[in-house]
Amino acid sequence: xxxxxxxxxxPVVRIANRHDVMPGQVYGPRTIxxxxxxxxxxxxxxxxxxxxxxxxxxxxxxxxxxxxxDVLHTVGMVSKTRHGEICGIxxxxxxxxxxxxxxxxxxxxxxxVSTPTDVQAVQAAxxxxxxxxxxxxK
Numbered sequence: 060x061x062x063x064x065x066x067x068x069x070p071v072v073r074i075a076n077r078h079d080v081m082p083g084q085v086y087g088p089r090t091i092x093x094x095x096x097x098x099x100x101x102x103x104x105x106x107x108x109x110x111x112x113x114x115x116x117x118x119x120x121x122x123x124x125x126x127x128x129d130v131l132h133t134v135g136m137v138s139k140t141r142h143g144e145i146c147g148i149x150x151x152x153x154x155x156x157x158x159x160x161x162x163x164x165x166x167x168x169x170x171x172v173s174t175p176t177d178v179q180a181v182q183a184a185x186x187x188x189x190x191x192x193x194x195x196x197k
Contacts, residue, residue, distance in 0.1 A: 060161055060162065060163060060164060061156070061162065061163040061164075062163070062164055062165075062166040063152055063153055063163050063164070063165050063166065064165070064166055065165065067153065068152045068153065068165070069152070069153050069154055070150045070151070070152055070153075071150060071151045071153070071154050072148055072149070072150045072188065072192065073093050073149045073150055073151070074093070074147070074148070074149040074192065075146070075147070075148045075149075075185075075188040075189045075191065075192035075193075076146065076147050076189050076192065076193070077100075077144070077145070077146045077147075077185075077186060077189035077190070077193075078144070078145065079142055079143070079144050080102065080104075080136050080142060080143040080144065080145055081136070081142055082136060082138055082139050082140050082141055082142055083135070083136055083138070083139040084135060084136050085133060085134070085135035085136075086133065086134045086135065087131075087132055087133035087134060087135075088107075088112060088131055088132065088133045089131070089132065089133070090128075090129050090130060090131050090132070091126070091128060091129075091149070092128055092129065092157070092158075092159040093128055093149035093150060093151065093158075093159075094125070094126070094127060094128055094149070094150055094151065094152065094158055095125070095126040095147060095148070095149050095150075096123055096124065096125055096126075096147065096148050096150075096185075097118065097123070097124040097126070097134070097145055097146070097147045098123055098124075098145065098146045098147070098181065098182055098185040099118050099119060099120050099122065099124070099143060099144075099145050100120060100143075100144040100145060100146060100182060100185075100186075101120060101142075101143045101144040102120070102136055102137065102138055102141060102142065102143025102144065103117055103118065103119045103120070103136075103137040103138070103143070104117070104118045104124060104134055104135065104136060104137065104143070104145070105117050105133075105134070105135055105136075105137050106118070106124055106126065106132060106133070106134050106171065106172075107132065107133045108126070108130050108131065108132040108133075108171075109130070109131065109132075110131060112131070112132075112133060116171045116172050117137065117172070118172050121174060121175075121178040121182075122172050122173065122174050123172070123173050123174075123175065123181065124171065124172055125169045125170065125171055125172070125173070126171075127158075127168070128158045128159040129158075129159050146182070146185035146186055146188070146189050147185075147189075148185065148188055148189075152165055
């Protein structure tokens with residue numbers, strides 16, 4: 060297995076999307092084969108992960124949620140009364156390799172929840188990625 064530092068990342072985006080999340084909506088429990096970053100634009104999300112779903116994190120607008128491949132997890136809207144909006148990106152960090160197949164890992168691992176220094180620029184980048192991905196094939 061290859062250890063990849065951030066300076067060697069050459070991301071390959073598999074899915075980029077932007078969509079509304081209904082009040083109390085939950086995805087999972089599930090596993091996914093890709094590294095996933097979720098950018099809450101409106102509303103807060105919770106993440107429960109691990110085999111017993113007891114590791115819990117929260118991501119608010121202005122933060123980024125990272126879900127590692129093949130980790131059992133549940134993601135959902137914290138609010139039961141207000142809808143939210145998210146952008147998400149599923150990707151591999153290097154071409155022609157799969158995290159889930161054990162081809163590589165990044166060193167260091169990304170934090171589960173991070174707060175970028177330039178929130179508006181990061182949110183704009185997620186939105187642009189979703190718009191670009193949605194325009195393919197049109």
